[in-house]
Amino acid sequence: xxxxxxxxxxxxxxxxxxxxxxxxxxxxxxxxxxxxxxxxxxxxxxxxxxxxxxxxxxxxxxxxxxxxxxxxxxxxxxxxxxxxxxxxxxxxxxxxxxxxxxxxxxxxxxxxxxxxxxxxxxxxxxxxxxxxxxxxxxxxxxxxxxxxxxxxxxxxxxxxxxxxxxxxxxxxxxxxxxxxxxxxxxxxxxxxxxxxxxxxxxxxxxxxxxxxxxxxxxxxxxxxxxxxxxxxxxxxxxxxxxxxxxxxxxxxxxxxxxxxxxxxxxxxxxxxxxxxxxxxxxxxxxxxxxxxxxx
Numbered sequence: 001x002x003x004x005x006x007x008x009x010x011x012x013x014x015x016x017x018x019x020x021x022x023x024x025x026x027x028x029x030x031x032x033x034x035x036x037x038x039x040x041x042x043x044x045x046x047x048x049x050x051x052x053x054x055x056x057x058x059x060x061x062x063x064x065x066x067x068x069x070x071x072x073x074x075x076x077x078x079x080x081x082x083x084x085x086x087x088x089x090x091x092x093x094x095x096x097x098x099x100x101x102x103x104x105x106x107x108x109x110x111x112x113x114x115x116x117x118x119x120x121x122x123x124x125x126x127x128x129x130x131x132x133x134x135x136x137x138x139x140x141x142x143x144x145x146x147x148x149x150x151x152x153x154x155x156x157x158x159x160x161x162x163x164x165x166x167x168x169x170x171x172x173x174x175x176x177x178x179x180x181x182x183x184x185x186x187x188x189x190x191x192x193x194x195x196x197x198x199x200x201x202x203x204x205x206x207x208x209x210x211x212x213x214x215x216x217x218x219x220x221x222x223x224x225x226x227x228x229x230x231x232x233x234x235x236x237x238x239x240x241x242x243x244x245x246x247x248x249x250x251x252x253x254x255x256x257x258x259x260x261x262x263x264x265x266x267x268x269x270x271x272x273x274x275x276x277x278x279x280x281x282x283x284x285x286x287x288x289x290x291x292x293x294x295x
Contacts, residue, residue: 006075008040012084019234021278025263026080026127028276033135037078040070046087061108063091068109072117077124082160082233088124089165096120128232129168132176137183145271147185151289154189154226155181158233159197177262181230184269189224193217198236214239215247218255227288228258230265241283258286
């Protein structure tokens with residue numbers, strides 16, 4: 001294994017589109033903390049969870065191409081999107097454990113001149129893992145300029161980050177996101193729903209099912225007095241924020257709960273400009289975050 005590991009940032013499709021705020025805030029926070037991770041050159045879609053359910057081998061091929069590009073440059077990958085993180089790790093695991101998958105993937109890599117560069121040494125890590133285990137909570141605390149005292153946060157992991165391929169947090173009841181949020185001075189709210197599915201892509205296929213699953217999360221956050229929800233997943237953030245008007249009409253419940261990325265709340269604590277953190281993309285602006293932070 002390599003020492004003094006270097007990284008590429010793998011944005012995936014979401015962070016270049018609907019979750020641009022995630023990319024902005026992540027890169028701003030990385031810069032502030034002095035963590036270097038240039039964008040993976042010539043990256044492609046990881047295949048996502050939907051493609052994997054249709055043509056698993058093609059999805060694996062797409063994912064492994066990204067891994068091979070990173071390994072060619074002797075760098076690991078930081079994947080902020082929960083789906084990308086899961087798919088890249090799953091593809092790597094299947095190539096390691098199943099000869100049939102490995103044979104097909106390596107034939108594809110050979111055709112594009114990447115076979116010799118892929119040995120399986122590349123690691124795929126999530127920014128949450130980087131913040132906790134690479135940079136460290138104490139180092140993060142030392143760089144906080146504005147304590148977020150009085151802010152009540154519902155830390156929401158979603159269902160893909162902590163299982164089945166995560167090895168840096170407890171898959172049944174994770175705590176690292178809570179610990180990171182607590183480092184800003186904010187109060188985290190305990191809930192058994194922190195890893196409950198938000199509905200995922202069901203909001204676009206079986207809307208009544210998807211919206212109900214998202215509403216359960218929002219209702220729990222409201223019931224427990226959360227000022228906002230902090231999440232690590234682009235699709236979770238989109239579902240929980242973008243459909244609140246529709247959920248209010250269906251379930252006859254006033255919501256209006258800001259849903260932001262964990263990198264954004266870190267950025268506020270670091271006093272990084274709100275536009276640089278992507279808050280200009282918010283549908284429900286987290287005014288309460290700044291009001292409490294300035295007290």
